[in-house]
Amino acid sequence: xxxxxxxxxxxxxxxxxxxxxxISHRSIILSSIAEGVSEISGFLTGEDCLATLNAFKKMGIxxxxxxxxxxxxxxxxxxxxxxxEDLDLGNSGTSMRLLAGLLSGQNFSSKLKGDSSxxxxxxxxxxxxxxxxxASISLEGDTAPIAVEPSKELNGISYExxxxxxxxxxxxxxxxxxxxxxxxxxxxxxxxxxxEKMFEKFGIEIKEKYVNGQKIIKVFPPKKLKPTxxxxxxxxxxxxxxxxxxxxxxxxxxxIKNVGINSSRTALLKVLSEMGADIQINNxxxxxxxxxxxxxxxxxLKALVLDEDLVPNLIDELPILFIAASFADGKTIIRGAExxxxxxxxxxxxxxxxxxxxxxxxxxYRDGIDIFGKGNFKSSVTIDSFGDHRIAMASSIACCMLDxxxxxxxxxxxxxxxxxxxxxxxxxxxxxxxxx
Numbered sequence: 001x002x003x004x005x006x007x008x009x010x011x012x013x014x015x016x017x018x019x020x021x022x023i024s025h026r027s028i029i030l031s032s033i034a035e036g037v038s039e040i041s042g043f044l045t046g047e048d049c050l051a052t053l054n055a056f057k058k059m060g061i062x063x064x065x066x067x068x069x070x071x072x073x074x075x076x077x078x079x080x081x082x083x084x085e086d087l088d089l090g091n092s093g094t095s096m097r098l099l100a101g102l103l104s105g106q107n108f109s110s111k112l113k114g115d116s117s118x119x120x121x122x123x124x125x126x127x128x129x130x131x132x133x134x135a136s137i138s139l140e141g142d143t144a145p146i147a148v149e150p151s152k153e154l155n156g157i158s159y160e161x162x163x164x165x166x167x168x169x170x171x172x173x174x175x176x177x178x179x180x181x182x183x184x185x186x187x188x189x190x191x192x193x194x195x196e197k198m199f200e201k202f203g204i205e206i207k208e209k210y211v212n213g214q215k216i217i218k219v220f221p222p223k224k225l226k227p228t229x230x231x232x233x234x235x236x237x238x239x240x241x242x243x244x245x246x247x248x249x250x251x252x253x254x255x256i257k258n259v260g261i262n263s264s265r266t267a268l269l270k271v272l273s274e275m276g277a278d279i280q281i282n283n284x285x286x287x288x289x290x291x292x293x294x295x296x297x298x299x300x301l302k303a304l305v306l307d308e309d310l311v312p313n314l315i316d317e318l319p320i321l322f323i324a325a326s327f328a329d330g331k332t333i334i335r336g337a338e339x340x341x342x343x344x345x346x347x348x349x350x351x352x353x354x355x356x357x358x359x360x361x362x363x364x365y366r367d368g369i370d371i372f373g374k375g376n377f378k379s380s381v382t383i384d385s386f387g388d389h390r391i392a393m394a395s396s397i398a399c400c401m402l403d404x405x406x407x408x409x410x411x412x413x414x415x416x417x418x419x420x421x422x423x424x425x426x427x428x429x430x431x432x433x434x435x436x
Contacts (some may be wrong), residue, residue, distance in 0.1 A: 001411050001434065002408060002410070002411060003399075003407070003432055003434055004405055004406070005400050005407075006404075006406070006431035007403055008249055008429060008430045008431045009251055010249075011249050011251075011254050011428045012252070012253060012254065013428045014254070014255040014256075015242065015254070015256055015424050015428060016234060016256075017235060017239055017256060018045070018234065018238060018419055020042075020044065020232050020289075021044050021049060021235050021237065023194050023232045023260070024040075024043050024044040024049040024232055025048070025049055025095065025098060026194055026198045027040045027043065027198070027230045028052050028053050028063075028070075028072060029098060029099075030198055030202045031227065032059075032075070032080070033075070033077050033102070033225055034076070035075075035076045035224050036226070036227035037071055037074070038227040039070070039071055039072075039230070040229075040230045041070075041230070042231055043070050044232070046418065047090055047092070047416045048090065048094065048417065049092075051091075052089075052095045052098075052099070053070075055089065056072075058084070058087060059080040059081055059083050060080060061075060077105075078106075081108070086111040086112070086145070087099065088113055089112060089113070089114045090114055090118065091413060091416055092114070093118060093167065096118060096146065097123070097168065097170070098170050098174055099112060100112060100126055100137065100148065100171055101126065101171035101172060101173070102174040104136075104137055104151065105135075105174075105175055105178025106148075110148045111145055111146065111147050111148070112144060112145060112146040113144055113145040117345070117387060118144060119143055119144045119145065120143055121143060122142065122143065123139055123142070123144055125165065125168050126167075129172050133157050133175055133176075134155050135154060135175065153180055154178050154180065156176060156179040156181040156219075157172075157179075158186070159172060159183075159186065160185075160186040160188070164187065164188070164189040164191050164311075166194070169191060170195040173196075173199065173206075176221065177221055180221070182218050182220045182221070183218070183219045184217070184218050186214050186215070186217075188214055189311075189312045190215050191312050192262070192264045193262065194289075196208065196217065199219070200288075201228050202227075203226040204219070204220075205219075205220040206218060232289075233259060233289055234256070234257070234258050234259040235260065236260050236261065236262070236265045237390075239256045239294060241393045241397055241418075241421075242254065242256055242296075242424070242428065243268075243272070243279065243294065245397045245430060246428075247272065247279075247297075247299045247301060247324065248301070248323070248327040248397075250298055253298070254295075255294065256294045256296070259291060259293070259294050260289050260291055261291060261294075262289055263290075264313060265313065267313035267317075268314045268320075268321060269281075271310065275301045275302055275304055275328055276300055277301065278297040279295065281293075282295060301324060301325075301373075303329060303371075303373055304333075305332075306333065306334045309336075311336045311337050311339075315339055318334070318337055318347070318351075319347055319390045319391055319394040322351045322354075322355065322394065323394050323397055325371040325373055326355060326358065326371055326375075327374065327401065329373055330372075331372050331373070334368040334369050335365065337368045337369075338368075343390075345386040345388040345391060348368075350385070350386045350391045351369075351394070354383050354385075354398070357383045358381060358395075359375055359378035360372070360373075378402065379402050379404035379406075380406060381402060381406050381407070382406070382407045382409065383399070383409065386410060387410045387412065387413050389414045389417050393414060393418065395408045396408050396425075407435075
């Protein structure tokens, strides 16, 4: 499946985007081990989140739809049952890493596997802390499948994250629900805090403090989780593609409604503002997750040196930031982004390939890239997204700035995070077509 993109201008209108991917995963996981029925609205029905949902169905959780909401009939901390087959999580690294933590505390064996991409991604980073907690868990080599056996008991540990990863943090926090004592996690760079917020919403006691620049999270094992209702906001990572489109495509003014603006997710707004972006945040609401409408107007962007401390906060937005930098005036310098190499693709190499095909001058480094903006853009280009949804969407936005008929190949995985990406984009005036 490919996308054909034509040069676009004059984006106008208001759109809503699908629910937040990170919150959708966590809503299913915690609702399933709560005692009673939780209702979820705004759930992202992308393939990754459905992989999590289907995994819990296979472990005995009743999940149904009611008036556009998802109802999860939670069975408590120890109510899951052994699945009759391996849990196939498709392309979802979040599903695999978070479930590995949760399943380490169960009294049955399980096996987690995925597609060829997921089975090639690094998993030792979660195995090490889980084994320190006493989990009986193993890999085939350094990657999935992951085999989990019942352990005698899990112990709380104090663990300093060697890499900034919300998935590793969340994996340990979920295992900590089944530990004999509290679990302490130390972050040197703050990552997304959706798990902390969701724990509090389900009545799990956690304590957070900052000491010498480090964030220290303490999780206390609960006796039970209370069911709750969750209204999931629009996914900021999905909104980021439309935000950059509104900035770089001429004569544009768009509004993206009800977007989650959790401060641990929105470093891209700070970066784009420093680049000269005309972005306004309106109608702010503060439930358990803060939301707002985002107004974007065409802007003359200028290059910058990216603050490395912001990278963990915008790791999923870096592909579209590369595109913004390509249409900015000057040389943008990005470092501290080695984690890009451990995503659905090696995103640093994949995006470099895209930039080269676009005609953008760049220089690669082990942990980053220099991007020379406003170069000699090509026309009628063909870009391979390597099956990575964020590469596909970022490249599509860039191609709507080029002359000719441009093609982005292997875009099936857009469904993992942004179902309806083409339809939503076209409703604003982008000229893109899905070719099956």
